[in-house]
Amino acid sequence: MSGFFYAYKMLKRALFLLLTLYCGYTHAQDADSVTLVNATWKKQKIAPKVKLITHHFDQKNLFLANQNISYVEVKNRGKFPSFDIGYEEKELKKTDVFGIENNALVALNGTFFDIKNGGSVDFIKVNGKIINANRLEKGNKRARHQEAAVVIANGKLNIKKYDGIEKWEENLTEEDVMLSGPLLILNQKNQALDTAAFNRLRHPRSAIGLKPNGKVILLTVDGRQDNSAGMSLFELTKVMRWLGCTSAINLDGGGSTALWVKGAPENGVVSFPSDNKKWDHEGVRKVANVILLKAKKNKKF
Numbered sequence: 001m002s003g004f005f006y007a008y009k010m011l012k013r014a015l016f017l018l019l020t021l022y023c024g025y026t027h028a029q030d031a032d033s034v035t036l037v038n039a040t041w042k043k044q045k046i047a048p049k050v051k052l053i054t055h056h057f058d059q060k061n062l063f064l065a066n067q068n069i070s071y072v073e074v075k076n077r078g079k080f081p082s083f084d085i086g087y088e089e090k091e092l093k094k095t096d097v098f099g100i101e102n103n104a105l106v107a108l109n110g111t112f113f114d115i116k117n118g119g120s121v122d123f124i125k126v127n128g129k130i131i132n133a134n135r136l137e138k139g140n141k142r143a144r145h146q147e148a149a150v151v152i153a154n155g156k157l158n159i160k161k162y163d164g165i166e167k168w169e170e171n172l173t174e175e176d177v178m179l180s181g182p183l184l185i186l187n188q189k190n191q192a193l194d195t196a197a198f199n200r201l202r203h204p205r206s207a208i209g210l211k212p213n214g215k216v217i218l219l220t221v222d223g224r225q226d227n228s229a230g231m232s233l234f235e236l237t238k239v240m241r242w243l244g245c246t247s248a249i250n251l252d253g254g255g256s257t258a259l260w261v262k263g264a265p266e267n268g269v270v271s272f273p274s275d276n277k278k279w280d281h282e283g284v285r286k287v288a289n290v291i292l293l294k295a296k297k298n299k300k301f
Contacts, residue, residue, distance in 0.1 A: 035061050036242045047105050047295055049075035052261055052270065056227070065202070065229035069239070070259050070270050071219035072106050074293060076210075081105060082155025083216075084292040085126050085176050090118045092286035095258040096269055099292065106293035107260040108218045109206050111180035112145050112252045113288035120288045122146055122179040123169045132288075134169070134179065148183035148249050150208060150291065152176035157216055157291075159208065159247045161186055178289065184237040184248040185209075193233055202230040204257035204274050208291065209245030217245060218291065220259040222272040227279050255285045 035057065044052045050072060057067040074081060086098040086107065092115075099107030111122045120132040122145060134146050147162035151174035161183055162168050169179055182199070183191045184207065193199045204223035210216055221239070223230020231239065233250060240248035255275035260268045266281035276283030 032063055032238070033242050036239065046072075046261055046263065047081060049078070050081060050105060050293065052264070054270065058227075063229075063231065063235050066227055067231070068222040068228035068272060069219065070222075071217050071243075072108075072259070072261065072293065074106075074216045074218070076156055076214050076216045080155070081293050081295055083152045083157040083176075084155070084294055085110070085124065085152065085178055085289060086292045087120070087124055087126060087131055087289040088118065089131050092118050092288055094284045094286050095290050096260040096267060096284055098287075098290040099260045099262065099268065102292050102294070104292040104294050105262050106218060107258075108208070108220070108291045109252055109256045109258050109285075109287050110289035110291055111178050112143075113256075118288060120178075123149075123177065124179075124289060125169075125172075125175070125177040128175045130170070143181075145181040145250075145252075146179050148179065148181040150178045150180060150249060155294075157208070157210075159183070159186065159210060159249050161191075178291070180249055180251050182233065182250050184233065184240060184250055185245060186247050188246045190237060190241075193237070199233040202232055202235075203254050204228075204230050205233070205236050205253040206251040206257045206259075207236060207240060207248055208251065209240045209243065209248040211244045212246050213244075217243060218259065218293070219243075220257050220271040222257070222274065223253075224274040224277070225272065225279050228272065251291075252287070255283070256287050258284045258287075 039055045041053050041055045054070045086102050095107050095109045113120050121135040123134045124131040149160045153174040205221045207219045221231050222228035258273045259271040269281040273283040275285040
């Protein structure tokens with residue numbers, strides 16, 4: 001019987017340890033959500049129906065790290081403001097340049113692209129015209145960032161998920177389509193993320209979220225700096241949920257992450273792009289495409 005009681009005692013100890021670890025993990029998650037929600041966010045109206053909202057989490061109090069989050073919140077109803085896609089078919093331009101050239105209110109870096117040769121590696125359609133097709137991986141396999149889309153119809157933005165059909169994106173009826181990903185949340189359900197390094201390691205991140213009240217969030221998390229560590233996609237998913245999003249999609253991140261707002265200081269760059277490895281607003285990388293917010297509909301280039 002002594003062997004039985006010894007095994008029973010060890011099992012109880014193991015269960016107690018697991019419960020303690022789980023409770024500690026749950027407490028940490030609760031603490032992070034409270035930290036984010038209760039932060040004194042800086043809010044600035046930049047146009048009717050449009051606000052810029054920012055906060056720097058210091059003292060390593062969000063995910064045990066310093067974090068800098070900037071986002072634009074837009075009421076996605078009425079005729080204006082309207083969303084658009086800015087793009088170059090084969091060239092690259094900085095996010096702020098896209099914003100200025102398109103007379104936009106806001107520009108957020110878009111989806112993944114060919115750094116050497118220019119152009120998107122993901123499907124882009126603007127005004128009903130296909131600008132770039134998907135560049136598939138070996139074996140004609142889709143990348144994870146080709147399994148969801150930002151779609152725009154009549155200036156209003158939505159998020160859609162790949163349905164498994166080969167030419168899914170070509171069949172989407174919206175006039176503007178940008179594939180990206182991975183998809184983080186769809187209709188209140190977290191989407192599956194694997195443990196690949198891209199998902200689990202911390203990097204600067206860009207994302208778009210939809211709230212049930214019709215508002216859209218265009219968000220950046222700065223990274224690769226002492227002042228802001230960046231986030232894993234698992235952490236980013238939590239942040240988008242805590243900000244009230246019921247659907248959210250990841251865009252290209254890393255050195256591409258940049259948020260530009262017309263009229264803001266530092267030539268409008270409100271995030272801290274990491275491409276120059278400095279904590280300033282100068283390190284904006286050239287990209288192939290952006291999501292634009294405009295006060296009025298005007299001709300796209």
